[in-house]
Amino acid sequence: MSTLPSKELEVFPNPKPSRDYTIQIESPEFTCLCPKTGQPDFATIRLEYIPDASCVELKSWKLYLWSYRDEGAFHEAVTNRILDDVVKATDPRYARIEAEFLVRGGVYTTVVAEHFQEE
């Protein structure tokens, strides 16, 4: 497996697809750049999902988040994009991204987006 930052999320087969269960993954090490000022932004990213056929490989998730380090990203857009990428890679029964950003201008922002698998 690569150890370089990458937008490609690797997956592995869900060991218990017959049961709906939840996987929660928290990473306090997300950083990207503010598209307006070019200055660093920081966030804790929380992924919670009910897998269908595939699960997100943990090391790959770490490399995926790392891939934003040198990119400009707005709070609202990047949260939705991360959710879209999880959905594209694993087609989960349910998924939720919570991005809790460090304070900017005296203001604390958190963005939360959910996805439900279509039946």
Added chain:
Amino acid sequence: MSTLPSKELEVFPNPKPSRDYTIQIESPEFTCLCPKTGQPDFATIRLEYIPDASCVELKSWKLYLWSYRDEGAFHEAVTNRILDDVVKATDPRYARIEAEFLVRGGVYTTVVAEHFQEE
């Protein structure tokens, strides 16, 4: 963009209008004046909303809250007014304001108001 206090809330286009998602913004730096005594009041203002076509620009939100610094405002009225202004500026699918005021007369007051977009 201006850096002066202003009641005008600036907005930007929602980057993902096809999805219902939530934006939470907390500001511990709200201050206004007590209309009865003229003395300062202090509060933490929390905005949570599901955007429709537009999102609240964060710097503009900061300047908006600043605009109350020299105005008299009752706890109940100012919470509802802030919610009304968010609704007028962005017409969100849902919005909620929680204003948690610092203690006065041994009493801690929090006011919470919600708005649901009409269908």
Added chain:
Amino acid sequence: MSTLPSKELEVFPNPKPSRDYTIQIESPEFTCLCPKTGQPDFATIRLEYIPDASCVELKSWKLYLWSYRDEGAFHEAVTNRILDDVVKATDPRYARIEAEFLVRGGVYTTVVAEHFQEE
């Protein structure tokens, strides 16, 4: 306005009667007397309500709670009485009293009562 303890709750007109919103008021300074032993009891009183036509004036609320200082009051009865007095004074759409008493005999007691406006 008076500054003496009083069972009379003063009210003011709800500034936004068209919207259901919530007002939370916490007071850690409630004290009364145990009717059995005459010894002091202490509690934190939390009022949460959805106003209809009237709101509880905050200073009046403080004087109201003060009025129990020299009265005997059982935990269960006084919680219900405070709720009854709020209902009588403001006829709220909803009201809730939570009385969290300091420990007596190794036992911590909290009483919670709710009222819903009849339609």
Added chain:
Amino acid sequence: MSTLPSKELEVFPNPKPSRDYTIQIESPEFTCLCPKTGQPDFATIRLEYIPDASCVELKSWKLYLWSYRDEGAFHEAVTNRILDDVVKATDPRYARIEAEFLVRGGVYTTVVAEHFQEE
């Protein structure tokens, strides 16, 4: 009133039977004996109930819990027995016992049982 440990729970008339309201009573001072080893067990007992005609007298509750001090009692059985005794003594509209035991064998156990009054 007695000051000796007793399985007899004393009650007093509910001062507000016309309203459903909740009484919460927490006691961090419960101890009994392990039926297998004879060694002491310790727990915090939380009673929450909606009274009907009667309320549990607080000092009597303390003496009731004291009565287990020299008795053997399994975690699951004693929690259900305490709930049964509350129901027998006061026939409440609702009652709940939460027994949070101190760690044994590296394992923390909490037992929670509820009762709903039959209509």
Added chain:
Amino acid sequence: MSTLPSKELEVFPNPKPSRDYTIQIESPEFTCLCPKTGQPDFATIRLEYIPDASCVELKSWKLYLWSYRDEGAFHEAVTNRILDDVVKATDPRYARIEAEFLVRGGVYTTVVAEHFQEE
């Protein structure tokens, strides 16, 4: 009773099968091996269940968790296996396993699985 690690869960008869009640058991002492690297993993395991005819014996639970000490186990698979073993041993009305793993690669993972008894 044995004091050796074992995958066999011992049970005892539910002392109150006529009532649905909940038993919560938390163990912060779970450790197994990463199947990829062979390095130790650590987790807190929380079991919550509503017993039917049988309850999990606590010492047996401790020995059961101990039995994973020298086994390779993926986070998602081991959580589901523990739940399966509880279901097989006690056929509970409801059961839930929450496995909160210590951080790996800057990422905190928690897996939660539930089982409902078939009617």
Added chain:
Amino acid sequence: MSTLPSKELEVFPNPKPSRDYTIQIESPEFTCLCPKTGQPDFATIRLEYIPDASCVELKSWKLYLWSYRDEGAFHEAVTNRILDDVVKATDPRYARIEAEFLVRGGVYTTVVAEHFQEE
């Protein structure tokens, strides 16, 4: 022993006068009146002392603090007076009073006074 509020502190003989050891007593139930406004003040009183020949009797300490309930008392003066009364009643090797008052005018005040026995 009386059960009425009293400025007389009862004492009992120190069971281990040959050793310097510390007794800490915390009471969150102190209330007096503001001498300017007549309104109630509230504080947590912490006594820490090294006894010489006598110890403060705990029930008497409770009645002593109760005796301030209907008296006017400034924060700074009452803290020193309580320390003086402890010193007069028990002549301790060391004593310290910490009075932590509830907020007034947005300001939190704590007064701390110490006494060392003269050799």
Added chain:
Amino acid sequence: MSTLPSKELEVFPNPKPSRDYTIQIESPEFTCLCPKTGQPDFATIRLEYIPDASCVELKSWKLYLWSYRDEGAFHEAVTNRILDDVVKATDPRYARIEAEFLVRGGVYTTVVAEHFQEE
């Protein structure tokens, strides 16, 4: 006594000048303006002092802090100025100001200054 903001600190005679004791006063309601940008700054101000002949009057302290509301003030300079003003007004045996500012530019700043009375 005035109720307007003022740089004049009022004092009252120390009720126990024969004893060294400590008065701690915490105010979470300090706000001033950034001299560079004109934008509001916020801080919690903690005063701790050992009075000599005079004590700081609490309401006057509140009005004193209020007086900075419309003034530009650097973090380091305003902390030292507040300490200087306390020293000038009361000539305390010891005084300490701790100013804990809210975050600016992702950076949390606290300034602490002490004064010892010259002998």
Added chain:
Amino acid sequence: MSTLPSKELEVFPNPKPSRDYTIQIESPEFTCLCPKTGQPDFATIRLEYIPDASCVELKSWKLYLWSYRDEGAFHEAVTNRILDDVVKATDPRYARIEAEFLVRGGVYTTVVAEHFQEE
């Protein structure tokens, strides 16, 4: 080794007598009886000591604390007695007992006693 409560503390040889090091042992499961009322008292007992030739055996410490379960004991006296028993059993270079009792009469009491080995 016995599994019955006992005032006899067992010891074992210090594995590193050439070094001064500290052993801290906390037990939240201490209970005895109030000598005045016969009612149960509860405390957390903390032992901290620097061993000389011997260390306190942990299971024996548990049985020792258990031995107070049916004895009357005043807060101040029992703390000093526990320290005396540790000193008699192990002659430590230093020892300290902190006994933090659960609230009685609205008052929280903690007793702390230390012993230094004579040279």
Added chain:
Amino acid sequence: MSTLPSKELEVFPNPKPSRDYTIQIESPEFTCLCPKTGQPDFATIRLEYIPDASCVELKSWKLYLWSYRDEGAFHEAVTNRILDDVVKATDPRYARIEAEFLVRGGVYTTVVAEHFQEE
């Protein structure tokens, strides 16, 4: 002033050089690269110092920390280098750097270095 990352720390004249006082600056937004693996590391950097003639300009401090974003840096070496740079830029009477790194390999590392001005 520049808004680009820079190793040049800007300073401004100490507004109160006649007094020894302390400035504490905490930044939770430090990130650099692991020299062995090239993967990102994260830390909270706390600077505490007693200024002599100069103070660290806050925005410049932010840009200084930013300058490590794309550099490889060992925990122990970078903490000492940051301290050296503060000393070179401001020659403080005292300075202390505490670098609290996020967990790596199940291990939490904090490095603390101090500097005292030579007389």
Added chain:
Amino acid sequence: MSTLPSKELEVFPNPKPSRDYTIQIESPEFTCLCPKTGQPDFATIRLEYIPDASCVELKSWKLYLWSYRDEGAFHEAVTNRILDDVVKATDPRYARIEAEFLVRGGVYTTVVAEHFQEE
């Protein structure tokens, strides 16, 4: 570098030997076996030291702690042995080990040992 458990601690040259500074390393993942019962014990190990010529390599520290996984070890002895091994490997100016064990028999044990370099 090996990735197998090993009692050999690897070191690297101190990057700043001219300055006394402190390195703190906390690992919540220590486990060994109880020599009496063979059952697992768990602890958090905290190392704090002032390096002289060498520093402890972090990955090697992790493998070192891992090496105790299948060994019997008494609380007091293993804490001193870990300290001895750190001293032998790096001859630090100062070192301290704090081993905080999980509860056994209702008792929480922490052992703390220090070493000072001989001059």
